[in-house]
Amino acid sequence: MADHKKHIILMVSDFFYPNFGGVENHIYYLSQCLLKLGHKVVVMTHAYGNRTGVRYMTGGLKVYYVPWRPFLMQNTLPTFYGTLPIIRTILIREKISLVHGHQAFSTLCHEALMHARTMGYKVVFTDHSLYGFADVGSIHMNKVLQFTLADVSQAICVSHTSKENTVLRSGLPPEKVFVIPNAVDTAMFKPGPERPLGNEIVIVVISRLVYRKGADLLVEVIPEVCHLYPNVRFVVGGDGPKRVRLEEMREKHSLQDRVEMLGAVPHARVQSVLISGHIFLNSSLTEAFCIAILEAASCGLLTVSTRVGGVPEVLPDDMIVLAEPDPGDMVLAIRKAISLLPKIDPQVMHERMKKLYTWHDVAKRTEIVYNRALKCPNQNLLERLSRYLSCGAWAGKLFCLVMIIDVLLLRLVQLWQPEEDIEEVPEFTVSNNHQD
Amino acid sequence: MVEFSNRRFTYTHDHKWPSEEIDVHHIIVRKRNTKGFLVCISAFVLLVNGLLLFLVKDISVGILSWSFFLTAILIKLMFWKSVVKESVVVMPAFGVQLETHYVSGRIARRFVPIGKILKPVLLECVTPITCYWSLSLILRGEADLMLVFKELHPPMKMLVPIWKALCIACGSEESSDTSIKDG
Numbered sequence: 001m002a003d004h005k006k007h008i009i010l011m012v013s014d015f016f017y018p019n020f021g022g023v024e025n026h027i028y029y030l031s032q033c034l035l036k037l038g039h040k041v042v043v044m045t046h047a048y049g050n051r052t053g054v055r056y057m058t059g060g061l062k063v064y065y066v067p068w069r070p071f072l073m074q075n076t077l078p079t080f081y082g083t084l085p086i087i088r089t090i091l092i093r094e095k096i097s098l099v100h101g102h103q104a105f106s107t108l109c110h111e112a113l114m115h116a117r118t119m120g121y122k123v124v125f126t127d128h129s130l131y132g133f134a135d136v137g138s139i140h141m142n143k144v145l146q147f148t149l150a151d152v153s154q155a156i157c158v159s160h161t162s163k164e165n166t167v168l169r170s171g172l173p174p175e176k177v178f179v180i181p182n183a184v185d186t187a188m189f190k191p192g193p194e195r196p197l198g199n200e201i202v203i204v205v206i207s208r209l210v211y212r213k214g215a216d217l218l219v220e221v222i223p224e225v226c227h228l229y230p231n232v233r234f235v236v237g238g239d240g241p242k243r244v245r246l247e248e249m250r251e252k253h254s255l256q257d258r259v260e261m262l263g264a265v266p267h268a269r270v271q272s273v274l275i276s277g278h279i280f281l282n283s284s285l286t287e288a289f290c291i292a293i294l295e296a297a298s299c300g301l302l303t304v305s306t307r308v309g310g311v312p313e314v315l316p317d318d319m320i321v322l323a324e325p326d327p328g329d330m331v332l333a334i335r336k337a338i339s340l341l342p343k344i345d346p347q348v349m350h351e352r353m354k355k356l357y358t359w360h361d362v363a364k365r366t367e368i369v370y371n372r373a374l375k376c377p378n379q380n381l382l383e384r385l386s387r388y389l390s391c392g393a394w395a396g397k398l399f400c401l402v403m404i405i406d407v408l409l410l411r412l413v414q415l416w417q418p419e420e421d422i423e424e425v426p427e428f429t430v431s432n433n434h435q436d
Numbered sequence: 437m438v439e440f441s442n443r444r445f446t447y448t449h450d451h452k453w454p455s456e457e458i459d460v461h462h463i464i465v466r467k468r469n470t471k472g473f474l475v476c477i478s479a480f481v482l483l484v485n486g487l488l489l490f491l492v493k494d495i496s497v498g499i500l501s502w503s504f505f506l507t508a509i510l511i512k513l514m515f516w517k518s519v520v521k522e523s524v525v526v527m528p529a530f531g532v533q534l535e536t537h538y539v540s541g542r543i544a545r546r547f548v549p550i551g552k553i554l555k556p557v558l559l560e561c562v563t564p565i566t567c568y569w570s571l572s573l574i575l576r577g578e579a580d581l582m583l584v585f586k587e588l589h590p591p592m593k594m595l596v597p598i599w600k601a602l603c604i605a606c607g608s609e610e611s612s613d614t615s616i617k618d619g
Contacts, residue, residue, distance in 0.1 A: 052562065053559075053560070053561060053562045054559075054560040054562060054567075064562055064567070065562070066562055066564065067562065067563065067564050068564055082564075085565040085566060086562075086563075086564060086565050086566060086567070089565075089566050089567050090567065093567060417566070421444065423568075423569065423591050423592055425560070426592070
């Protein structure tokens with residue numbers, strides 16, 4: 001019976017609506033499905049412009065937009081202890097049973113997990129990205145991750161490659177890490193009623209035009225494909241610093257009529273762009289999962305992608321053509337995809353995607369992780385400190401010091417605002433007046 | 437007369453004489469000796485420090501007067517803005533008067549005509565360090581909400597009867613779902 005216990009979950013990340021992206025979508029859809037399973041979900045993020053305070057979203061999803069301003073790449077300033085009072089207040093007033101942090105980039109996530117563990121809550125962490133081991137940024141990020149994951153109850157990764165990467169970076173025991181892939185909202189990403197007619201083949205690219213997403217590969221691949229196939233046209237959606245290079249390539253090879261640059265595409269318009277094409281091209285140089293591929297497949301497009309990170313795990317072999325992140329190999333993959341096009345039925349592909357990737361399934365699997373996390377034994381401060389101490393000769397001592405200060409600050413905050421002064425929020429049910 | 441308390445506040449509700457129509461709700465700050473004690477200690481330390489410097493170190497009267505001046509400023513800062521109670525006077529068909537009573541005896545009053553109040557709402561406020569419930573008034577022709585309690589953050593159980601009284605006075609339906617919906 002314990003496994004059917006309903007949880008009150010606090011999702012924490014710097015990345016959430018009105019921002020759009022993989023992490024934001026993941027938190028939103030996972031929360032909605034957990035609400036449908038009978039759990040209570042509260043999201044905590046930083047303020048976005050004028051969007052501060054408490055807001056309610058579909059299905060009664062409660063969101064705390066804490067008035068901490070982002071300072072870099074949508075991240076709040078890492079203060080270590082500045083967020084302790086507000087996190088403590090939310091945990092108590094919402095009667096939270098478990099804290100779920102998302103994305104290693106998020107400073108708010110790291111701080112929330114640290115304070116929650118200090119307060120004795122069980123925590124789960126989901127890693128959505130892959131990182132290197134060599135550059136300064138990655139070394140620093142990996143140390144921060146090692147600190148956070150030294151004390152988590154359970155961790156989740158979006159692919160087996162991502163799990164391997166996280167285990168290597170953080171030193172977390174592999175048995176504590178679960179693989180739960182992302183899903184796609186198949187109701188939102190449907191194929192068009194009619195397949196794009198005519199002899200023309202449209203290849204769609206939708207991604208941020210940055211180095212990591214392989215924009216430089218596109219610069220070399222597009223002219224080559226256009227030269228080989230006079231009936232191929234490219235539609236490029238997205239914006240970024242590498243857009244200039246694509247514009248230059250278009251001018252240089254006189255491809256203005258064959259390469260359409262859409263600029264930034266709002267999430268609501270992605271489906272209408274996808275259904276205008278036959279092939280989806282993903283040129284990422286690193287990817288933990290790649291939801292864009294799922295969205296394209298759900299719209300009935302055959303995918304051509306670089307064989308990087310967790311991409312080979314995402315789709316069945318007959319739905320995707322993989323290539324090395326090399327222009328020559330990618331051109332060969334596109335040639336293969338064009339030859340496979342007559343066999344592709346968008347409607348059949350969509351129906352398969354419906355069965356393969358559902359957010360309900362993701363929520364059910366996440367629920368199992370929550371149940372396991374709540375069964376983890378409680379540890380006293382000394383046991384926890386010994387785990388931090390094993391994080392490195394100097395780093396271990398530093399982590400211990402950070403945690404000791406956190407414990408002392410918690411005692412101070414408890415004196416300043418005793419638990420009985422924090423009101424628990426009343427329960428209320430959301431009535432659905434509309435028919436689904 | 438209705439009255440109940442918690443660790444920090446006392447809520448009282450009575451009807452103003454001679455007319456039973458006028459509804460008065462008070463949120464009274466309960467005496468907390470910690471603050472006064474800290475102020476007294478700080479003032480004492482400042483004064484003693486000044487006197488010692490004046491007597492032992494043979495330093496000018498200027499330093500002594502400065503210590504007196506700083507002590508006075510400290511006491512003023514702590515007590516001038518300190519609130520004793522906040523009141524809501526509901527006058528049906530006329531308006532709502534919001535009062536803030538300070539330790540110094542000063543009373544700040546704000547009057548809102550009944551016709552200007554569109555709806556009283558209970559909202560959750562979030563600051564960078566805490567969350568609390570607040571009672572606000574949605575006013576006609578104004579983008580910003582008006583806080584009923586400017587200085588104090590009483591608990592929800594004290595706000596609910598005031599909210600209900602305001603709803604009745606304004607003729608708006610009591611609806612518990614007062615938060616903004618998004619999505």
